[in-house]
């Protein structure tokens with residue numbers, strides 16, 4: 001069995017690659033980092049180490065790689081693959097879609113065996129978004145055929161894999177915990193047998209629970225930690241005020257999730273506590289600037305901060321904690337993050353009120369807007 005995986009980075013090698021290998025797949029990574037591509041092709045295997053006291057190591061074998069710029073080579077791999085996955089970042093999906101479309105066209109010409117394409121990104125509806133980009137590049141005839149044989153099942157993926165510099169360029173250290181949930185109803189053909197993947201009929205509760213707990217909580221620690229000048233998530237988790245605000249935020253998102261999906265309150269509380277514990281893992285040093293990266297994306301209406309905050313209004317409570325994190329994200333002025341630079345430039349030129357409307361979509365005059373503005377002005381004075 002052949003899996004083509006887009007993005008041979010930390011999560012690609014350290015999570016998706018490991019599980020696909022254990023399920024018996026040969027993996028062809030697609031990446032634009034030529035050094036990485038060559039290293040994978042030279043060694044054909046790499047090591048995954050668990051960030052825990054025992055430092056358990058796994059060897060992932062039968063791997064090779066192609067450069068994403070070699071579109072014909074990628075298309076040929078996709079044409080014969082049994083599964084395609086991605087972990088490259090939500091903003092990159094539109095750029096890889098034309099090549100995936102090329103691979104699908106070739107596959108259809110060669111008989112059109114069923115294929116599933118799973119975007120393993122931190123976003124709601126990642127595979128569906130990828131599908132719409134791919135379809136924009138397919139002919140009408142190919143679209144009609146693809147409807148029958150190409151599936152784009154949405155997924156939720158959870159494993160913390162920080163930025164890292166190892167002497168061994170392929171080695172990747174990952175937290176022991178992982179969760180990979182895939183929407184079964186969107187799969188075409190046989191369900192891929194991958195140990196560690198949970199198939200569900202309705203992904204929405206799982207992706208919202210994950211995004212609005214792990215990622216909302218992580219972003220909270222990152223943005224508040226950044227404002228305090230703390231370098232990493234584990235350092236920030238030593239600050240009682242940051243922990244208290246993160247707990248408050250996760251109780252707000254938890255109230256939305258419990259009311260919306262009927263999750264058991266006590267089990268959800270245990271889920272929150274488990275996640276907070278993951279953030280304190282002493283064997284992982286995760287930079288606040290990585291976790292807070294891309295604030296334009298993270299402040300957008302459907303993402304981890306604004307979506308639960310606007311949903312809270314439907315349940316008639318004021319999300320003061322979430323307003324604080326949104327404000328902190330608007331103060332994230334890390335110069336090496338192009339999106340942070342953009343937000344700060346916008347605030348400088350047009351003012352914070354316009355920025356709140358522009359980036360979060362929260363309308364002026366609403367309680368949430370006033371809450372964000374008040375928190376912004378308050379946090380700004382503490383800087």
Ligand SMILES: NC(=O)C1=CN([C@@H]2O[C@H](COP(=O)(O)OP(=O)(O)OC[C@H]3O[C@@H](n4cnc5c(N)ncnc54)[C@H](O)[C@@H]3O)[C@@H](O)[C@H]2O)C=CC1
Nearest residue numbers: 007009010011031032033068087088089121122159160161
């Ligand atoms: N790091 C994590 O803990 C988690 C990450 N994810 C998802 O995975 C994504 C990637 O995260 P990481 O692996 O940490 O990032 P990374 O930066 O380590 O890996 C991304 C890889 O994609 C490659 N890439 C970029 N543009 C490309 C293109 N056009 N074609 C082919 N390859 C391309 C890069 O060269 C890099 O090797 C995230 O944006 C997120 O959506 C999901 C869950 C956990």
Ligand SMILES: O=P(O)(O)OC[C@H]1O[C@](O)(CO)[C@@H](O)[C@@H]1O
Nearest residue numbers: 122158159160214215218291293
């Ligand atoms: O990858 P993103 O969406 O920029 O956000 C970083 C988040 O992703 C993760 O890497 C994994 O879920 C978390 O560590 C963090 O919350």
